[in-house]
Amino acid sequence: MYLPGMRRVTLVSAVLVVVADVALLAVALGMFFARPATTAPSPTRRGGASLPETVARHVARKDATSATTSPVERSTYHPLRVVPPQTAVQQTVDQSLVQQSAQGISVLNSSTWTAPALSRRFGPIDSADLSSATLYAMAFTQELLDINFATSTRRQLLAWADYNDAPYCLGHVPASLAARVLGVSLTTSSSPSSSPVPSATIWSKFAASRMSWSVSGLVVSVSPTWTQALSAGWEPVDPLMGIYDVSGSLRVTSPGHDAVVKSISFALTLGGALLHPGYGAVALDNWTVN
Numbered sequence: 001m002y003l004p005g006m007r008r009v010t011l012v013s014a015v016l017v018v019v020a021d022v023a024l025l026a027v028a029l030g031m032f033f034a035r036p037a038t039t040a041p042s043p044t045r046r047g048g049a050s051l052p053e054t055v056a057r058h059v060a061r062k063d064a065t066s067a068t069t070s071p072v073e074r075s076t077y078h079p080l081r082v083v084p085p086q087t088a089v090q091q092t093v094d095q096s097l098v099q100q101s102a103q104g105i106s107v108l109n110s111s112t113w114t115a116p117a118l119s120r121r122f123g124p125i126d127s128a129d130l131s132s133a134t135l136y137a138m139a140f141t142q143e144l145l146d147i148n149f150a151t152s153t154r155r156q157l158l159a160w161a162d163y164n165d166a167p168y169c170l171g172h173v174p175a176s177l178a179a180r181v182l183g184v185s186l187t188t189s190s191s192p193s194s195s196p197v198p199s200a201t202i203w204s205k206f207a208a209s210r211m212s213w214s215v216s217g218l219v220v221s222v223s224p225t226w227t228q229a230l231s232a233g234w235e236p237v238d239p240l241m242g243i244y245d246v247s248g249s250l251r252v253t254s255p256g257h258d259a260v261v262k263s264i265s266f267a268l269t270l271g272g273a274l275l276h277p278g279y280g281a282v283a284l285d286n287w288t289v290n
Helices: 014-019 021-033 088-110 133-145 154-163 181-187 200-208 224-232
Strands: 069-071 117-119 212-222 242-253 260-272 279-289
Touching: 088 181, 088 224, 117 154, 133 154, 133 212, 133 242, 133 260, 133 279, 154 181, 181 279, 212 224, 224 242
Parallel strands: none
Antiparallel strands: 069 117, 212 242, 242 260, 260 279
């Protein structure tokens, strides 16, 4: 029985240099702190609660088999952007992010793109969850990983993810490519078995065996790297941006086999959604299954 393989190696390819937000900020901050100390103003706290927060949620399962999708226009909404104060730490970190992100632009240019769409199987996240980073992270994770492979398609899932996209805004990634980062982060890895969204071939095998995934026990907390970045005085241009550590259990079931339960964890970067008010997902990184 297949399970998502072990830990995805961060920065395994040029494109992961773009989507690995945690790693980029760690490198950028390291460069800054290697320099003589510079006094920087304390930033406004972003990223939600500072302590791990567990919320019990029961999202109604959608078992419809229809593959019908509803395309969504990309230009219906524009997320908020701000201009951070150009302090020493801001300039140093931003310059480092520009240098690092440039390595993945060519890969983004060659990546396939799925038009944003909703379907009966993958519908919009509840509006009540769009204004809370923690609730959105949980709702996004449940929708992403609660999968009946026989009654849904990979294209439906990726179109749904694209609908929930928040444009990447670190470094100098062109706007035309910023909306592709989420999809690439969900499907690109060092091996076909170590990304949260299985390849088309593996998805077909799962569907044939009537496999299902479900997640439970989700815990969301602000990434320490993100807290460090804000405490140092750096600010993102997206006021809703934040990096969150997500963990929980993944239950894998298929007829004729005992259920297998694995622990999962990953870093989920959120930001202002491209197609609707409130939160969206920028990238998913450090996918780990134990």
